[in-house]
Amino acid sequence: MKIAIIGGGLAGLTAAAYLSKNPETEGTVFERSPQLGGRAFTYEKSGFTLNFGAHAVYGFDRHTLQMMEQELQLHFDSKQVDKRKVVYAKNGVLTPAPLDFVNIMKTDVLTVKEKLRFVAEVAAVIGNVHHLKNYATLGEYLDQAHSSEDVKELWEHLVCSNFFITPEDARQVSGEVIAEYYHNLFLSNRPVNYIIGSWSTITNQLADKIRNNRRWDIAVKEAVEAIDYVDGQFRLKTKTREELIFDQVILAMPIQQAGKLLDSTPWADKLAAYNANSCTEVLVYDVGFNHVVARPFHYISDMDHKVFISDVSATDHTVAPAGGQLLQGIAYLNDTFEDEEQKKRYLDERLQQMEALFDTHYPGWREQAEVKRVSKKAMVSSIKNIHSNQLLPVQLPGTPLFFCGDGCEGKGELAERSFSSGRAAAQRILAERLQLHAVAQ
Template sequence: MEKIAVVGGGLAGLSVAALLADQGKEIHLYDAGLLGGRATSQVLKGFTFNYGAHAVYGRDQSALRSLIKQLKLNVTWLDFSSSKAKYEFAGHLTAAPANALGLLKTELVEGTDKVRFTWEVVKTLLSLERGESEVSIGDWLVQEKVEDDVSRLMLDLASSNFFTSEPENIPSSVYFAYYRKLFRTRKPVSYIAGGWQTLIDELERVLTDNGGEIHRKTKITAVEQSGGGYRLRDRQKKEWPAKRVILAIPPREMRKVALPLPIQHFIEPYAQFEPAEALVYDVGISPYIDTPFSYVFDRDHQVFVTDLSHYDASISPKEGQVLQVVAYLDHKQISQATYIEEKVRHAHDLLDHHYPGWRDRLVTERTMKRAIVQEIKWKMGQRPLPCFLEADTSIAFVGDWCEGEGQLSELSFSSAYTVSREWQ
């Protein structure tokens, strides 16, 4: 039986390993840290915090939905309450335009602007507008003379779905391709009960049930060509043979591995691209603060808060509550301490304003000042890594830094599908 090595046990590595094992392949997965990578959870004083937001966008259109069905994963979906999603606007809250009803109710755009925004949605759905790869969405909005309020709303949506502080720099072709799919969804935002860890545990179960072997705490330091295949080596000089190899680690990590020269040259440009980063502030409080909203986006400061306990009571003790604040970061300013301190203040201010008394109820907290939400940010001048080398079908790449459908974690699942179908 052909042996396939998967280097990296995050969402993408586990997904492709489980898919190939389900096909009857002999799979060996090597992971240097905690299985799940950036998709793990941490329990502090009874409160479960995910490493980053664990939302799934447009789940009825998602590759994850197909993955769950094909592998028979035991996952419970928790859908976003669109009626409880709010934007902070002109000093008060208004309906978020997460669906048609939200658009009708929101004060973000009015009158003819609302008609114009609706027309842009229709054009996107009908593929009448596709954008251009060499034109950013910001430049496209200027070229098309789109009204200021409509332009800002379109960019606000992009900030939320791409987790970026510079949505205007997204290639317009990428913008319209993404929203053509998302505007069709009946489930704009969903969560997985128990957080990402539930999904990680299920993928691990499928992999091992199908004979896959997981090499934990094993850091692969070299992948060498050997006898028509490959030989993998860890830092203790232990070696494993493989016929094919899937690299499910980011390009910046790949360059630290001794790889054949063609692979090194192939990945080098991608290893220099900027990631999408965010400040993530999680708090566990008790007792619960009941509000008429579960999500608030402060569009002026590009920061939002989600009441995760509203969707999943299992992540906190009885009468407890998990609130997660996410602030988008500008990569060029991250090295400035004052910039990060300002973002932390915005997070605290958002909680003070909408969850008064949270400080007195605080049980535990966690701050990730530079959480990576996507290894290669969608912006002009950057592009995702292809899943395959042009002339070598024995090496493949998967992850949210690879080509695929959707954004963020969706790219991990869709790239895993691409490789598993090619190698079935």
């Protein structure tokens, strides 16, 4: 079976690594950029290792990466972000983020009575009996819950930070999605981890597995430009080749890009509903220093402005030159604007709020910055997982197409959904193949 995987990000590389293990498969991963990794691309600048996007692996001991580590024999180290150095800022005051029982007891964002209430809520989520899962959205649950405003704000803020969205969007996330997500996270002994050496530690190993398999190859700088389906076979036209024939295709890219590629095919109608989905975007601000400017904490989340700063190098020392420091700021973004002018003003304002947070906690950072990268709009998740959006199935009914990526149905959020849907797409294709064999025999 000859398989084309279009997209060399986390999802496409995962699907290819699993498929290439089966001796009955051969295939090609097509990636339009010169490098692999997609939005988890890692690059070096003046001795700093910068991630284009993702850093954190949430609920590491219950994450799809754990299965991949065993099933694909991946080797990587990870390190837990020090929970005692994770703080929330509210009304200008810093207090421990209530992420575990010790911090819940220490935090100032809740009163003693509220702490007891919140602990009971956490226990209910862990026990899978929290009412939240029965509500269409977090907003509907919060409107009817008898908790105090502070507990409600805390729920909202947790969802903002784990889903990288604004409070308005947090209220639109389905209760079931949140209950399942926090069931995993609260049960985890390793809630926030970094992969030492960044995502490239994983993407390089996945790519090596594919390249070292003589039946598979990776074609970078080769965008797929058109797909045709004739007599049960796919014909692909790429930037450099006219007609390549495959038995199966996996589209491992954001729906926005898949929609364009499939625009003039008979399947365009089936994708229309998913094309209308909104995505999650954030403002990213990376700053690297040749020495440690200040290290009051390892993560600070500003509850008032929905902006956070991670001291990435405090957890993963490999990302900065010896003795140096790498900070990453992220601001969650609204996506509804009256016009371009309003949008521009909003983004400028978010940039200023971000810089103000750096000013408060890293005095002198502007003069001492060695490396700086600002992206005013980076796509975190290709389909925002809110109630009114619909994640794309891994196998689109009524078509011969498979999909994977962070906009697909799968376990977890963000990068975990890319990994879990990539693994699922590979497993389904192999299962179908086995079924065909059984019928033929």
